[in-house]
Amino acid sequence: MPQLQSVVLLPFTVLASVSVAVPPPAGSHPTDTLRIVARDPDYEHTPSVVQSPSLLTGEAIEETLSSAESFTKPPQSHSGQHTNPWSPPTLTIYTSIAVPTRKPNSKPNPSCRPAGGKEILQYQKTQPGRAIKDGVKLRILCVGDSITAGFGDTDGNGYRQQLRKDLSENQVVWAGTQLNENSGMADGYHAGFPGKTIKYISNQVGPSLKQRPNIILLAAGTNDMNSNTSTIAVDGNDPRQAAGRLGNLIDKITEECPDAVVLVSIIINTCDSHDMHAQRERTKQYQKLIPGIVRQRQQKGKHVMAVDFSRWEEAGDNLLRDCVHPTDDAYDLMGDWWYSFITQVDEDWIQEPQGSDPYQGNN
Numbered sequence: 001m002p003q004l005q006s007v008v009l010l011p012f013t014v015l016a017s018v019s020v021a022v023p024p025p026a027g028s029h030p031t032d033t034l035r036i037v038a039r040d041p042d043y044e045h046t047p048s049v050v051q052s053p054s055l056l057t058g059e060a061i062e063e064t065l066s067s068a069e070s071f072t073k074p075p076q077s078h079s080g081q082h083t084n085p086w087s088p089p090t091l092t093i094y095t096s097i098a099v100p101t102r103k104p105n106s107k108p109n110p111s112c113r114p115a116g117g118k119e120i121l122q123y124q125k126t127q128p129g130r131a132i133k134d135g136v137k138l139r140i141l142c143v144g145d146s147i148t149a150g151f152g153d154t155d156g157n158g159y160r161q162q163l164r165k166d167l168s169e170n171q172v173v174w175a176g177t178q179l180n181e182n183s184g185m186a187d188g189y190h191a192g193f194p195g196k197t198i199k200y201i202s203n204q205v206g207p208s209l210k211q212r213p214n215i216i217l218l219a220a221g222t223n224d225m226n227s228n229t230s231t232i233a234v235d236g237n238d239p240r241q242a243a244g245r246l247g248n249l250i251d252k253i254t255e256e257c258p259d260a261v262v263l264v265s266i267i268i269n270t271c272d273s274h275d276m277h278a279q280r281e282r283t284k285q286y287q288k289l290i291p292g293i294v295r296q297r298q299q300k301g302k303h304v305m306a307v308d309f310s311r312w313e314e315a316g317d318n319l320l321r322d323c324v325h326p327t328d329d330a331y332d333l334m335g336d337w338w339y340s341f342i343t344q345v346d347e348d349w350i351q352e353p354q355g356s357d358p359y360q361g362n363n
Contacts (some may be wrong), residue, residue, distance in 0.1 A: 030320055118344075119298070120266070120291055121307045123315075126340045131169035132350065138167060138342075139353035141175040141213035141260075142190040143205055143253070144220045147268070149180065149192030152325045159326075160190065162335025167342070173357045175211040189358075196222050198245040199235050201218040202252055209256035214255055217338055219265035219309070221246060221290075222324065225282040239282050250293070254302045261349045262304045263341055266290045271295035271323040292351035303349045307341040308332075309327045 132138060142148050142160060150158020161184065164172045176189035191208040193201055198220045224242040226232040235245065246264075253262055267290075269283045270276045287310045294306040312334070313319060319330040326334055 008175070024251060027150065028094055064080065098266050119295060119306065121263075121341045121344050123308070123337050123340050124344065125309075126166075126336075126343050128166040128336075128339070129168045130343055132342060135170050135349040136214075136350060137173065137353055138215055138350075139169045139173045139175050139211070139213045139357065141208055141211070141216045142192060143201065143208070143216060143218045144192050144265075145201065145223055146192065146194035147325060148190060148217075148219055149178065149194050150183075150190075150331060152321055152327075153193050153331050155184040156180040156327050157184050157188050157331075158190075158192070159331045159335035161185060162332040163338050166336060166339035173353075174360055175213040176208045195223060195232060197233065197235050198242060198249055202245070202249040205252070206256070207247075209253060212257060212260075212354040213261050214353040215342065216260050216262045217265070218253070218256065218262060219267055220249065221267050221286055222270075222283070225279050225286055227278050237279075237282055238272055239285035239289060242286055244255055246290065247293045247296070250297055250302075250304060254297065254304065259348045259354060260303070261345055262302070263307045263338075263345070264290060264294050264304060266306055266308045266310045268309045268326075271320055273323055276323050305341075305345070307338075309337065312337060 025309075066216075086224070089154070142158075147150065148158065150156060150160070151293050155161065157180070160174065164185075171243050174189040176191040179188060191205050193202070193204060196204075201220050223232050223241055224235065224245070225237055225239065227237065229237055236242075249264060253260070266287050267283065270280045272280050291306045294304050298302040313332060315337075316330070319326055321327045349358055
């Protein structure tokens with residue numbers, strides 16, 4: 001390893017541009033330079049030197065030095081032997097600091113990192129009845145299309161009944177303005193709009209958000225991938241454009257409910273029948289775009305996480321009744337998956353719901 005002449009370790013609360021300059025041995029190419037940039041998400045800045053943002057950590061510096069070592073080894077002759085004389089070059093780390101300016105009236109958000117450092121939550125089999133944050137009240141809003149509404153479910157509750165059973169150690173209050181006629185739960189409200197697209201859902205979800213849920217389960221985009229662009233995918237079925245609409249919906253949710261945790265489903269896919277194959281392929285593309293949409297909001301300090309339902313179809317056989325909607329048992333399974341994802345959320349993210357519980361007439 002080359003001799004380290006000087007190292008300046010900067011606290012993570014400043015922006016630092018660190019260049020590693022290695023004087024080359026005689027006859028080698030001009031000096032190679034590596035660059036690391038550390039960024040604090042709670043500050044804004046406009047330095048011209050910023051490249052490749054990443055956190056300035058000991059590991060990052062170590063990785064940089066390891067990389068530098070690869071081009072500071074002694075030159076070799078054509079025979080593969082080291083040429084003489086040669087002495088190890090001196091490695092110098094130069095630092096330049098762009099002093100950040102705190103945004104007016106902004107407050108640092110120490111809990112903006114994803115739960116456990118994960119960007120995407122995966123299903124983990126979890127024992128039902130685990131108390132979330134010492135039994136805090138959970139005012140849950142389920143947002144989406146017919147799958148969220150529970151279309152085809154015999155008891156009319158979709159996944160919500162099983163989710164409530166799994167969350168037995170917490171008081172669960174359902175937010176939303178929609179109630180299925182055959183719902184077995186008198187308070188089984190939601191914001192699921194059968195047959196509707198992301199844009200429609202976004203236009204209709206406002207009154208439900210005013211009920212200030214502290215957990216929001218969002219699963220939307222199935223209808224946007226439909227092959228019928230005349231009556232179903234009325235906003236078009238391009239996956240990238242649909243992902244953009246999803247991002248707009250997330251922004252609306254986080255603006256109206258800044259204290260809520262928003263879990264965004266990497267939605268389930270359709271079956272792979274002849275008639276559904278094209279939609280299935282578009283859905284695969286859409287699924288891949290969702291983590292990036294969520295990551296952009298995380299980087300702004302929003303309490304948003306992607307939860308992976310893309311592998312849900314591997315959890316059992318015959319989960320779909322009509323190539324799109326879950327069977328009764330599969331809705332229960334979906335409730336178990338949502339429960340698993342909720343238990344993985346960093347408890348610092350989960351706050352007491354704001355205001356009084358929504359009055360919905362027949363609770």
